[in-house]
Amino acid sequence: MNISPDPWVWIAALLSLAIFSFLYKENPFYRIAEHLFIGVANGYAVTFYWHNILMPTLFDPLFRQGKLLYIIPFIIGILYFTRFIPRISWLVRIPIGITIGYYVGVSVPATTQAFIIKQIQGTVLTSTNFQAWNAGSWGIVWSVIVFIGVLCSLSYFYFSKEHKGVLGVTSRIGIVFVMIGFGAAFGYTVMARISLLIGRLQFLLGDWLGIIQ
Amino acid sequence: MKRTFPLILVFIFGIIGIITFIIPHPIVQNLDESIRNDILKILVAFALVLGLGSLLKVHMDKIKRKRENWKYSWILIISFLVSSIIGLFGGVEGAGPLRTSIGSFHFDIQTLYENIFMPLGATMFALLAFYMASASYRAFRARSYEATLLLITAFIIMIGIIPLGEKISPHLPSFAQWIMTVPNVAGQRGILLGVALGIIATSLKIILGIERSWLGGGE
Numbered sequence: 001m002n003i004s005p006d007p008w009v010w011i012a013a014l015l016s017l018a019i020f021s022f023l024y025k026e027n028p029f030y031r032i033a034e035h036l037f038i039g040v041a042n043g044y045a046v047t048f049y050w051h052n053i054l055m056p057t058l059f060d061p062l063f064r065q066g067k068l069l070y071i072i073p074f075i076i077g078i079l080y081f082t083r084f085i086p087r088i089s090w091l092v093r094i095p096i097g098i099t100i101g102y103y104v105g106v107s108v109p110a111t112t113q114a115f116i117i118k119q120i121q122g123t124v125l126t127s128t129n130f131q132a133w134n135a136g137s138w139g140i141v142w143s144v145i146v147f148i149g150v151l152c153s154l155s156y157f158y159f160s161k162e163h164k165g166v167l168g169v170t171s172r173i174g175i176v177f178v179m180i181g182f183g184a185a186f187g188y189t190v191m192a193r194i195s196l197l198i199g200r201l202q203f204l205l206g207d208w209l210g211i212i213q
Numbered sequence: 214m215k216r217t218f219p220l221i222l223v224f225i226f227g228i229i230g231i232i233t234f235i236i237p238h239p240i241v242q243n244l245d246e247s248i249r250n251d252i253l254k255i256l257v258a259f260a261l262v263l264g265l266g267s268l269l270k271v272h273m274d275k276i277k278r279k280r281e282n283w284k285y286s287w288i289l290i291i292s293f294l295v296s297s298i299i300g301l302f303g304g305v306e307g308a309g310p311l312r313t314s315i316g317s318f319h320f321d322i323q324t325l326y327e328n329i330f331m332p333l334g335a336t337m338f339a340l341l342a343f344y345m346a347s348a349s350y351r352a353f354r355a356r357s358y359e360a361t362l363l364l365i366t367a368f369i370i371m372i373g374i375i376p377l378g379e380k381i382s383p384h385l386p387s388f389a390q391w392i393m394t395v396p397n398v399a400g401q402r403g404i405l406l407g408v409a410l411g412i413i414a415t416s417l418k419i420i421l422g423i424e425r426s427w428l429g430g431g432e
Contacts, residue, residue, distance in 0.1 A: 008324065012332040019336040023343060031282065035289040037333040040325055042265055043296025047322045049258045051305055058255050073252045077259030093219035093428055095256045100427055101223035102248060104416035105230020111416075113234075115409030119402050133394075146399045153403020174403065179359045181400025183366025184393055186349070191371055193342035200339045203332070 002210030013208040016200055123150045149177040215432050220422045227420030269293070296325055366392060 004010065018033035058077075062070040076098065082091040122129065125147055133139035155167055156174030163171045205211045226248070233245035272286035300322035302311035307321035314320065349367070352360045372378045373389020418424035 007318065008328040012328045015329065016332050016336045019333060019340060022340060031285045032288055033333060035285045036292050036329065037337070038268075039289040039292025040296045040329045040333075042268065043293050043300055044322060044326050044330060045261060046265065046297045047300025047305065049261055050301055053254050053258045057251060058258075070251070073255040076252070077255050080256075080259045080263045083263065090215040090219075090432060093215075094222060095259065096427060097219035097222040098226050099253060099256050099260070100419060101226030102230045102253060104223075104419045105227035106234070108227075108231050108413055108416045108420075109234035111409045111412045115405050115412075119406055119409075123402060142395045145395055146402070149396060149399020150402045150406070153400050154406060157403070157407045175359060176362065177396055177400035177403065179362040179400070180366045180392065180396040181404065183363040184370050184397040185401075186345075186363065187367035187370030190342065190345050190349075190367065191374060193338060193345060196335050197339035197342045200332070200336050 004208050004210065009208055013204055016204060020200075119150075123147055148173070153177045153181075216425075216428055219428060220425070224420055224422065227416075231420075265293075296322060299325065366397075 015033050015036070018029040021027055022030040058070055058074060061067040062074060076095050079091045079094050082088045123146060125143055129143050130139040133142050135142060152170045152174035154174070155170040156163075156178060158167070158171075161167055202212065206213065229244065229248065233241055269290060272289055274280075275283045275286045276290075299311065299313055299320065301309075303309045303313035303321050304311075305321070306323045307313040307319060313322075313324075349364055353364050369385070369392060370389050372381065373386050373392075378385040378389065415424065419427070
């Protein structure tokens, strides 16, 4: 056993144990670690935004380089704080409106391109898609399964008509594909969490206690 | 004015967001770049300040009124203030005017991040492995056809991507891979198309001023 003399390793290890103690029940150690996490995370966010965004993007150009146009985003940003002055609190809607407007505007073509056009391109039955599987003649079968699966999955989410008759059959097939999709996502997520757990145990038993290499 | 002007702004900036994707002209692209890299970055930074102010207000209020678990709010406030001061005046990796080391012991913001934030974050997510295991057990007990299908798929994927899978059967990893690339893609794509249509519909509703909940209450 070769215990680490580094005080930071001890702090990290004890905080990790404090979080793990939640498995037994909620306790003061867990709560301390939880509140410390939020405090430090926000402190880091302040540092990041100050050094990487506000200084180089706003204060340096405005106050050191004299680029007066930057006064506009500065004033718009300040409007966020009008929220605390009831008489002019409506002005907070201006920076929110600009931010929301731009991002939802960008999301329309970006979503259409990435999530609709590209996905349909990958689903339709074309010789290019058959060959993309690199599975010989099985490529046609896999493409047909994906094509039917996508149509049936979509029909499962179609709620404007009662799931009876043809729609009933397709939606029942659709739920099979949807559940396989959820199962695969669930399996991958569990494995990601397990690998994090292994990482923490390696840290505790290796870096901290020196029991394992 | 109080509601109409912000709605006009949303419309204008929404249209700018859309046309920058369609029109590759340098004027439009430069406008887009300055909105994205200058204006919005700054606005997001100010929004963060507002959010942090609200966080501190909530916890100060909790301490003032001595609400349940109020003592822990002190830990949050003190750790926030200490790490902010270290980060703002000590600079990233201790390059600022504030001294962030005593001998060989460093306590700059990057060190705090690596030794407090990262282990705490990783442990919290690792903790979820236990809760997911418990959730899957409960789902299995539900014994519905869909839940069973979900769990069998998850089990095959989990076993298939680790070395044990190949020991059980040499075909298991390739079967897991097939599930990932064929039926999983079909299911995920169906969901994705639905989500995308939802995003587009909601975005257009916001741009056209049909969806106004972001304006909040009041005048």
